[in-house]
Amino acid sequence: MKPCLLEYSERQISDIIVPWGQPSFRGRQILEGLFSGKDFDGMSNLPAALKQRLNAEYTGAPVGIERKFESKDGTVKYLFKLADGELIEGVLMSYKYGKTLCISTQISCRMGCAFCASGADGLKRNLTASEMLGQVVSVNRDDGGGAERAVTNVVLMGSGEPLDNYDNVSKFLERISSPDTINISERNISVSTAGIPDKIISFADDGRRFNLTVSLHAPTDKKRSEIMPVNKAFGIDKVIAAARYYFDKTGRRVIFEYSMIDGFNDFEDDAAALASLLRAMPCHVNLIRLNAVAGKSLSPSRPEAVKAFLSILQNAGISSTLRRILGSDIEGACGQLRRRYKAENLKTEEREYEK
Numbered sequence: 001m002k003p004c005l006l007e008y009s010e011r012q013i014s015d016i017i018v019p020w021g022q023p024s025f026r027g028r029q030i031l032e033g034l035f036s037g038k039d040f041d042g043m044s045n046l047p048a049a050l051k052q053r054l055n056a057e058y059t060g061a062p063v064g065i066e067r068k069f070e071s072k073d074g075t076v077k078y079l080f081k082l083a084d085g086e087l088i089e090g091v092l093m094s095y096k097y098g099k100t101l102c103i104s105t106q107i108s109c110r111m112g113c114a115f116c117a118s119g120a121d122g123l124k125r126n127l128t129a130s131e132m133l134g135q136v137v138s139v140n141r142d143d144g145g146g147a148e149r150a151v152t153n154v155v156l157m158g159s160g161e162p163l164d165n166y167d168n169v170s171k172f173l174e175r176i177s178s179p180d181t182i183n184i185s186e187r188n189i190s191v192s193t194a195g196i197p198d199k200i201i202s203f204a205d206d207g208r209r210f211n212l213t214v215s216l217h218a219p220t221d222k223k224r225s226e227i228m229p230v231n232k233a234f235g236i237d238k239v240i241a242a243a244r245y246y247f248d249k250t251g252r253r254v255i256f257e258y259s260m261i262d263g264f265n266d267f268e269d270d271a272a273a274l275a276s277l278l279r280a281m282p283c284h285v286n287l288i289r290l291n292a293v294a295g296k297s298l299s300p301s302r303p304e305a306v307k308a309f310l311s312i313l314q315n316a317g318i319s320s321t322l323r324r325i326l327g328s329d330i331e332g333a334c335g336q337l338r339r340r341y342k343a344e345n346l347k348t349e350e351r352e353y354e355k
């Protein structure tokens with residue numbers, strides 16, 4: 001596969017084209033063109049000979065939009081096609097403060113969480129930094145016309161475990177938050193992990209201040225290992241210690257995600273155990289009623305159980321809220337993304353979502 005210039009800096013692009021006899025300012029023109037969603041041929045300010053050479057040796061747009069599914073609540077699920085024909089998903093959610101794009105970091109996932117559709121097939125491959133950047137660029141162009149930049153916030157919460165693709169994710173984060181690209185603030189970028197302690201520590205030591213979200217989903221090792229196999233390797237205490245280290249190093253309050261599963265992790269004892277686990281920890285807990293996933297037997301907690309759970313946490317002084325579910329009618333909600341599309345069944349899928 002040809003290298004993709006989307007993950008190169010302006011300086012790196014200039015270093016490539018200056019020996020071709022081009023002025024260095026073309027590096028900026030190319031980078032601006034790529035981040036506004038243009039391919040080389042669409043950059044009208046470049047000479048034809050340069051476009052020809054770029055096309056011969058590099059690619060610029062690694063992600064295309066194959067299909068879009070719109071939810072009743074305004075959430076949009078994108079089906080992206082990669083250069084090798086693989087399909088991945090991203091979800092654009094609208095809030096009062098702006099638009100958040102949830103992107104994928106791997107094709108499927110090897111973490112195997114029991115409540116998640118994305119982990120059902122095992123890891124197929126890591127995404128490159130360009131393929132992650134390409135998801136943002138494609139949506140900006142589609143939703144905001146490129147120049148307008150529709151995406152204000154990015155969450156790495158789609159298919160894949162970001163910290164299991166550490167180097168590519170780090171490069172993506174560096175590029176997306178760089179002043180020479182679209183410069184999304186560290187504050188507006190969240191990395192969501194199933195909890196790999198040594199990678200959380202490395203992430204803290206990298207010296208950046210992105211938001212960290214840890215999927216906890218149970219307050220004890222016994223329960224957590226039942227639904228998150230990764231817990232058998234590390235255990236909750238190490239995950240919490242790594243999250244605390246992240247706060248100490250970055251000053252960013254860690255967010256813990258807790259999917260509430262009927263009759264499994266939604267008892268008052270669980271709430272008390274969670275409050276005790278997180279006591280004195282600067283953090284926030286996001287409760288979310290489990291999103292139903294076809295083929296999985298787990299179901300969402302009853303509203304009364306959620307209410308009681310939340311009030312136990314809050315009475316114990318743990319900052320916590322119940323998160324609104326967006327996009328569930330298009331299988332765009334957390335845990336519902338999966339690589340289920342094949343060219344031959346796309347039409348059927350589309351009809352289903354149109355109902």
Ligand code: SF4
Pocket residue numbers: 109110111112113116117118119120158159160161193194335
């Ligand atoms: S919840 Fe995240 S880490 Fe777990 S299987 Fe799904 S994508 Fe992977």
